[in-house]
Amino acid sequence: MAYSEENKKEAYDKFEDLVNMSASEIEKWLKTDESKAVGQDSGDGESIGRKSAKHIVQILKMKKQDLNEDDFHHIHKVISYISRHSAQRPHGDVSKTDWLYSLKNWGHDPQKK
Template sequence: MNSSEQEQVRQDFSRLVNMTATELKKWLGTKESEEAGQHKEGGESTGHASGRHIVHILQSKKADLSEDDFTHMQKVNGYIHRHLAQRPSGDIQESRWRHSLMNWGHDPLKQ
């Protein structure tokens, strides 16, 4: 990924991930966070693991981001875009849909 592509990925990530590192870290410690998403063989969900990587990215300086971090940011951007398009009808406050998005650093109720 060249520097122009990295900058675009970083900008999209900054726009889509609307939770701070502190907010996300606190959220990841909740029961609701641990229950959301797809779990592999009873272990940690993909989104929960992603959230931990997102916290790392949010706490890193731009110059310290690795190629793996940029690849993960691309994955996060794609997931959030796809998941937002699947918004359920009705109240989403306590929905698994919202909780899953929050594991990926995006709270759809946050302005």
């Protein structure tokens, strides 16, 4: 799918709003046991969310003008996941929940101000 320049701008702006962890914060998070413990297996022992996080880190380190169609496809996937998963917030303290850990694997920390 080819994205228009307007679509790319809207998607990137939304991505910047939702992905509130820096590349280094995500890389540090990926080293934790909590990160490794959640998510649907992608078929090779690593979760889909952890693979997504690695692509998010690449996107965050790139210049916006250097992003390709595959990167924008992933940006749309990230926006969709974070939006959908955020709406499923459990009641009470979420600080030690799979819900939180999963969102952080997608670059979003809902506890971050």
